[in-house]
Amino acid sequence: MGIAERVLAYGGGRLDRAGALRTDATRLDALLDESDTVVLPLWRDRCLVDGDGPVRLTAERASLARSAAGETVFLGLDGDAAVFAVDLSGLDERSAVEMAGAVRSTDVRALVGRLDADGAAVQAYARGLLHWHRQQRYCGTCGATAVIGGGGHVRTCTGAECGRLLFPRIEPAIIVLVEAPGRPGRCLLARHAGAAPDAYSTLAGFVEVGESLEDAVRREMAEEAGITVTDVTYQGSQAWPFPAGLMVGFRATATSEEVRVDGEELLEARWFTRADLRERVASGRTLGRVDAIDHRLLHDWLAGS
Numbered sequence: 028m029g030i031a032e033r034v035l036a037y038g039g040g041r042l043d044r045a046g047a048l049r050t051d052a053t054r055l056d057a058l059l060d061e062s063d064t065v066v067l068p069l070w071r072d073r074c075l076v077d078g079d080g081p082v083r084l085t086a087e088r089a090s091l092a093r094s095a096a097g098e099t100v101f102l103g104l105d106g107d108a109a110v111f112a113v114d115l116s117g118l119d120e121r122s123a124v125e126m127a128g129a130v131r132s133t134d135v136r137a138l139v140g141r142l143d144a145d146g147a148a149v150q151a152y153a154r155g156l157l158h159w160h161r162q163q164r165y166c167g168t169c170g171a172t173a174v175i176g177g178g179g180h181v182r183t184c185t186g187a188e189c190g191r192l193l194f195p196r197i198e199p200a201i202i203v204l205v206e207a208p209g210r211p212g213r214c215l216l217a218r219h220a221g222a223a224p225d226a227y228s229t230l231a232g233f234v235e236v237g238e239s240l241e242d243a244v245r246r247e248m249a250e251e252a253g254i255t256v257t258d259v260t261y262q263g264s265q266a267w268p269f270p271a272g273l274m275v276g277f278r279a280t281a282t283s284e285e286v287r288v289d290g291e292e293l294l295e296a297r298w299f300t301r302a303d304l305r306e307r308v309a310s311g312r313t314l315g316r317v318d319a320i321d322h323r324l325l326h327d328w329l330a331g332s
């Protein structure tokens with residue numbers, strides 16, 4: 028099964044985003060008062076957790092949080108239950124934890140493995156959406172205040188002669204497993220600036236304005252590793268709202284084995300055989316970050332021949 032058919036961490040999830048409800052403010056207000064509604068509190072990109080994981084606010088606490096703290100966004104429907112997130116970032120950490128009835132704050136990425144797929148997906152979604160709201164207080168065109176609307180999926184500029192609609196931004200990045208030409212099969216892994224001495228990972232980079240994803244793959248591989256690649260093939264993608272990413276995974280084939288790193292982003296890049304990677308796994312090292320698409324790209328390649 029290829030990556031495109033799998034659900035990677037932070038994606039999928041059973042939530043129905045129920046986009047049609049976003050414009051029905053009356054209905055959303057009514058849903059906030061229903062007893063089975065779920066309100067997830069977040070504080071500055073972090074989940075608020077107790078001993079069982081991320082807390083869900085009781086109706087009483089949710090009402091308090093909405094009036095005392097920040098904005099509320101509608102995430103969707105979980106069966107018949109509406110799911111919202113409320114941003115407690117305006118409080119200090121201790122007050123936010125207390126208001127939520129939690130014991131501490133933590134990053135959703137630290138909970139992977141303990142949260143189920145649906146739980147990780149909804150927390151990541153809430154984190155990304157609330158982050159965008161905090162970054163989009165003002166209109167970039169006229170500088171006026173922008174106010175939340177559409178159930179939290181749009182902000183509207185209040186400038187009298189502007190009124191621009193502002194939508195959440197996604198920042199796509201490509202991540203690439205590059206194979207060497209010829210045999211034996213080898214893939215290119217690099218040591219990034221700031222990484223541990225023996226930490227090797229796949230190559231990645233942001234897509235620039237005016238580029239296709241494939242253009243970005245070719246440019247990044249040339250800039251970072253001095254290689255020309257062909258056969259750029261889509262593998263799958265991963266939601267990466269940390270804070271606003273979308274990781275798009277590819278395989279590509281280098282036209283030659285010669286590698287020349289830029290010395291800034293990449294300190295070293297070398298070719299690894301499948302036997303090399305198996306040895307790394309056997310010695311207890313992980314291939315890529317376990318919650319990220321590079322882990323999947325590497326293991327899929329390792330399972331091939």
Ligand SMILES: [Zn+2]
Nearest residue numbers: 166169184189
């Ligand atoms: Zn404006």
